[in-house]
Amino acid sequence: MKKIALLGCGAIGTQIALSIDSGKIPAVLTHVFDQSEDRSNKLVSKLSKKPEIVKNSHLLSSNNVDLIVEAASQDAVKDVALSVLQNRKDMMIMSVGALLDESIFEILYDACKEFKRTIYLPSGAIAGLDGIKAVKDELDAVTLITTKHPRSLKGAKFFETSDLDVESLSEPTVVFQGSAKDAVSLFPANINVAALLSLAGLGSEKTSVKIIADPNSITNTHQVEAIGKFGKMSFIVENIPDENNPKTSRLATLSAIERLREICSQDIHIGT
Ligand SMILES: NC(=O)c1ccc[n+]([C@@H]2O[C@H](COP(=O)([O-])OP(=O)(O)OC[C@H]3O[C@@H](n4cnc5c(N)ncnc54)[C@H](O)[C@@H]3O)[C@@H](O)[C@H]2O)c1
Missing domain, CATH: 3.30.360.10 (Dihydrodipicolinate Reductase; domain 2)
Known part of the structure; x- marks a missing residue:
């Protein structure tokens, strides 16, 4: 099973973690980080299989994990995404706005090729x-x-x-x-x-x-x-x-859960 690390323990991160914990997403949540220690503790207290709370976001990808799920902020993406790829881990990004900064996009695009890694952007709150x-x-x-x-x-x-x-x-x-x-x-x-x-x-x-x-x-x-x-x-x-x-739509969370479930499953993949 894939080992997942989670960056951001808010509305989306919590639902993703609960979906891994319940087995809906066939993966193991091994590490979490949130800049608010309270948020990390609160999330971990809800889980039956307890991940480790690391001391900073860079420690997520330096551990033995397969994929980092970001559900934090654009700043968090700008801060860690390159080092995640350099550490040869895949990444799922929810704070997609960070990639509209052309220099960030180009750096990450090139790094995906160089380190043979993938960045996943779920469809979020829209269809189509x-x-x-x-x-x-x-x-x-x-x-x-x-x-x-x-x-x-x-x-x-x-x-x-x-x-x-x-x-x-x-x-x-x-x-x-x-x-x-x-x-x-x-x-x-x-x-x-x-x-x-x-x-x-x-x-x-x-x-x-x-x-x-x-x-x-x-x-x-x-x-x-x-x-x-x-x-x-x-x-x-x-x-x-x-x-x-209220800034986040329920569909954005559900779309992230479904994307992650697909990434972690040997399955028939529907849609483009
Ligand atoms: N792709 C989409 O369609 C879509 C839809 C909704 C939300 N989002 C984005 O996903 C992200 C998460 O959304 P949410 O509703 O869970 O937000 P939230 O505010 O409920 O949770 C975010 C959590 O991340 C933490 N955080 C913020 N910056 C951090 C950093 N630099 N390092 C560590 N932790 C940090 C916060 O303390 C908070 O606990 C937001 O950036 C939001 O804009 C994307």
């Missing part, structure tokens, strides 16, 4: 990435319209320089319209799907993003429209927010 990947060379335009309750956008860098008081809105309001590149930099913890769409399709400057704050919304909704020589595609996903982190 399989289709976007398949028609990549025939795409003319890709648009993402994301609608979230203001509390799911709270704390984003965007609001540091905006006069908009997102919490006092009484009707749906467009808070951002622009490129995926700018969306990911201004809403780093809220719009990983824009990064995934960009990487799968037209790149971050040509992928358009609109973010709507809707005080009446009970879902994190992502609507994707793609058009090109191949025809037209549209997908809409109305996600239930995670009960522990």
Whole structure:
């Protein structure tokens, strides 16, 4: 069975760890790290098979593990991803926005080749990435319209320089319209799907993003429209927010669990 190390013991990391512990993912969770010791302890207390809590994130990949699962932050990816590959371990990344930094992307892309390792990016909170990947060379335009309750956008860098008081809105309001590149930099913890769409399709400057704050919304909704020589595609996903982190959609966690289950299984793999 594959040995997994987990970086980040929050909403997604906890559910992944529980899925390994229950046997749903056929793997062993051997090491965990979170910058909050409380979070690591709390997670380990929920597991019947106890992983070791390491003292820093770099110790995850220096141990005898096969794959590091990142469910922490863009900073965590920038800090450890290269050393994970250099230590000849695979990696699954949830904080995908980190890869829109072109220098990070290129370094990691080259390192995957050099060290013969794989980085996995689960589809996260959207559906249809399989289709976007398949028609990549025939795409003319890709648009993402994301609608979230203001509390799911709270704390984003965007609001540091905006006069908009997102919490006092009484009707749906467009808070951002622009490129995926700018969306990911201004809403780093809220719009990983824009990064995934960009990487799968037209790149971050040509992928358009609109973010709507809707005080009446009970879902994190992502609507994707793609058009090109191949025809037209549209997908809409109305996600239930995670009960522990409203910025994260339940589907993002489930997608990570399914991707990891596939990586760890000798199985029939469905979809692209
Ligand atoms: N790919 C997607 O579609 C998708 C969807 C939702 C969330 N995400 C991303 O996945 C990541 C995890 O999401 P979550 O809902 O579990 O978040 P969370 O806030 O519930 O948990 C994150 C945990 O990581 C820890 N952490 C943060 N930075 C760290 C660092 N540098 N080193 C060690 N620990 C660190 C925090 O203390 C926290 O316990 C976030 O970056 C989020 O933006 C991606």
